[in-house]
Amino acid sequence: QGIKSYAPVTQERLNNPEPANWLQYRRTYDGMNYSPLDKINTTNVKNMVPVWTFSTGVNEGHQAPPMVNNGVMFITTPQAQVIALDAKTGDLLWRYKRQLPEDLFQLHPTNRGVGMWQDMLFLATVDDFLVALDAKTGKELWAKPVGDYKKGHYLTLAPQVINGKIIVGTSGGEFGVRGYIVGYDAKTGNQLWRTYTVPAPGEPGSETWKGDDWKTGGGSAWMTGNYDPATNTAYWGIGNAAPWPGDAHPGDNLYTASVIALDPDTGKIKHHHQYHPNDSWDWDEVDPPILMDVTKDGKTIKALVHPGRNGYLWTLERTPEGISFVSGIPYVHQDVFASIDPKTGRPTYNEKTTPKVGKDVTFCPSLWGGKDWLSATYSPKTKLLYIPANDNICGRVVGEKKPHIEGQLWLGAELEKLDLSMKDKKVPAYMGELQAWDVSGGKKVWSYKFPTQLFASAMATAGDLVFVGGTSDRYFRAFNATNGELLWQHRTNSGISGGPTAFEVDGTQYIAVQSGWGVDAQRIQDSLAKLGIPGVSPDVPQGGVVWVFAVK
Numbered sequence: 301q302g303i304k305s306y307a308p309v310t311q312e313r314l315n316n317p318e319p320a321n322w323l324q325y326r327r328t329y330d331g332m333n334y335s336p337l338d339k340i341n342t343t344n345v346k347n348m349v350p351v352w353t354f355s356t357g358v359n360e361g362h363q364a365p366p367m368v369n370n371g372v373m374f375i376t377t378p379q380a381q382v383i384a385l386d387a388k389t390g391d392l393l394w395r396y397k398r399q400l401p402e403d404l405f406q407l408h409p410t411n412r413g414v415g416m417w418q419d420m421l422f423l424a425t426v427d428d429f430l431v432a433l434d435a436k437t438g439k440e441l442w443a444k445p446v447g448d449y450k451k452g453h454y455l456t457l458a459p460q461v462i463n464g465k466i467i468v469g470t471s472g473g474e475f476g477v478r479g480y481i482v483g484y485d486a487k488t489g490n491q492l493w494r495t496y497t498v499p500a501p502g503e504p505g506s507e508t509w510k511g512d513d514w515k516t517g518g519g520s521a522w523m524t525g526n527y528d529p530a531t532n533t534a535y536w537g538i539g540n541a542a543p544w545p546g547d548a549h550p551g552d553n554l555y556t557a558s559v560i561a562l563d564p565d566t567g568k569i570k571h572h573h574q575y576h577p578n579d580s581w582d583w584d585e586v587d588p589p590i591l592m593d594v595t596k597d598g599k600t601i602k603a604l605v606h607p608g609r610n611g612y613l614w615t616l617e618r619t620p621e622g623i624s625f626v627s628g629i630p631y632v633h634q635d636v637f638a639s640i641d642p643k644t645g646r647p648t649y650n651e652k653t654t655p656k657v658g659k660d661v662t663f664c665p666s667l668w669g670g671k672d673w674l675s676a677t678y679s680p681k682t683k684l685l686y687i688p689a690n691d692n693i694c695g696r697v698v699g700e701k702k703p704h705i706e707g708q709l710w711l712g713a714e715l716e717k718l719d720l721s722m723k724d725k726k727v728p729a730y731m732g733e734l735q736a737w738d739v740s741g742g743k744k745v746w747s748y749k750f751p752t753q754l755f756a757s758a759m760a761t762a763g764d765l766v767f768v769g770g771t772s773d774r775y776f777r778a779f780n781a782t783n784g785e786l787l788w789q790h791r792t793n794s795g796i797s798g799g800p801t802a803f804e805v806d807g808t809q810y811i812a813v814q815s816g817w818g819v820d821a822q823r824i825q826d827s828l829a830k831l832g833i834p835g836v837s838p839d840v841p842q843g844g845v846v847w848v849f850a851v852k
């Protein structure tokens with residue numbers, strides 16, 4: 301066992317990946333989650349069949365995209381496992397499984413993938429270690445503690461790799477951590493820098509916090525950032541403020557619910573844009589914006605495009621000098637923002653839909669947002685952005701004041717009273733919606749609606765297809781990217797919430813995805829089932845399986 305010939309992952313290959321490969325979480329640094337492969341296309345996708353499957357032996361949410369480097373596939377699973385497979389045959393090459401501490405409580409038992417550099421792989425673990433593996437053998441090279449799981453710090457993201465630096469961000473917004481992003485040296489595992497996402501007194505932005513709130517303010521950073529090599533700038537999304545009700549942490553609370561521009565060499569925050577100040581809804585804006593071109597007043601601008609958890613589709617302009625607001629438009633029903641400042645994009649709020657300590661508040665979209673951490677995808681060919689959205693689902697938060705105890709859940713909300721409800725209190729025409737947007741025109745071009753939730757990353761390909769799972773009926777689907785027609789579907793073992801990938805080996809194109817339902821997809825399912833909506837069952841079978849498809 302082991303891999304005899306392995307193609308080292310260089311910076312050149314990360315900047316310009318071969319079409320056949322999928323070397324990063326969203327394939328390219330711009331975050332488009334797009335594959336230039338087109339052998340599988342709108343004409344022949346109807347003949348797509350499974351060619352192999354692989355059972356991971358683990359339950360819970362399998363959210364990692366199957367990543368492929370010259371015929372070698374790497375997947376990660378919950379419980380800090382990495383599996384290397386022959387991408388063509390499904391043969392097991394090696395398996396790494398970390399021994400997790402017995403007292404580890406996992407609020408989000410998942411992992412979103414590896415980072416690749418030279419002949420090494422990097423895994424960020426739920427017990428809060430960054431682990432380096434030999435890509436050829438799966439042997440552990442080093443393991444470094446990032447924070448302390450006993451204090452509510454944990455890692456679920458795929459590490460970001462830039463010029464031999466491995467960058468990870470902490471989870472823990474629901475434990476009242478003070479969020480941070482950390483850069484490591486790939487070879488030695490030495491920490492190079494650590495940047496807190498909540499400023500300490502005296503640091504820029506500290507004026508947006510009162511008293512000691514900054515110490516427990518949240519701002520976790522639990523999704524891989526994107527990167528602009530032209531300016532050597534990493535763009536990371538920042539999570540919710542803690543605890544949830546905004547009156548428990550007065551002020552704008554930088555840099556929660558923001559995008560920050562980071563220098564990956566030093567960790568210095570160059571710029572930021574806050575989508576919504578004083579977050580009160582658990583609207584982590586951790587999914588980083590897609591770096592793409594947008595037309596504005598007849599001119600092409602370098603944009604940052606982000607379908608927010610707050611239900612608005614944000615377009616920002618990125619320049620070496622900063623980030624500026626271009627537009628913000630709701631893509632799902634949103635009853636929280638009363639107005640948006642046309643110059644700055646700063647929203648004002650409706651009091652009635654803003655959670656507060658001691659208040660029982662219902663707001664739309666729910667705390668899981670118009671879109672949670674799932675990746676949208678942009679096709680430079682159709683020039684459309686595809687958003688896996690949820691509409692018509694609202695949520696309830698009953699705010700409560702509790703002392704912060706390190707390492708303990710600290711929502712600022714009564715756990716038993718967290719609920720979902722339907723807009724207008726009736727069974728809606730749809731909940732999940734795959735939306736296609738002309739971002740420059742600010743128009744929704746087509747959408748495909750599902751009777752219940754949609755909770756999965758989407759991938760567009762040059763075959764003019766959009767692939768997405770995400771429904772509790774366990775289907776994996778392909779849509780015509782131009783008009784939204786459903787062209788193909790296949791039932792899998794469990795529900796899919798991870799991202800699909802496309803790759804090629806020996807001239808054959810494949811589509812891969814992990815099926816394995818769990819984490820918040822299951823929590824939403826349980827809440828929806830309680831509402832007694834016909835056809836909605838909490839019973840979605842679990843168990844992870846890698847599926848690989850090709851055209852017959």
Ligand SMILES: O=C(O)c1cc(C(=O)O)c2c(n1)C(=O)C(=O)c1cc(C(=O)O)[nH]c1-2
Nearest residue numbers: 408456471472473474520522539819820821
């Ligand atoms: O604030 C945080 O640190 C944090 C971390 C995570 C995570 O690491 O998965 C999630 C969330 N928040 C969260 O709010 C959320 O809705 C969520 C869903 C999921 C999931 O895996 O489906 N993770 C997380």
Ligand SMILES: [Ca+2]
Nearest residue numbers: 473474540584
């Ligand atoms: Ca959160």
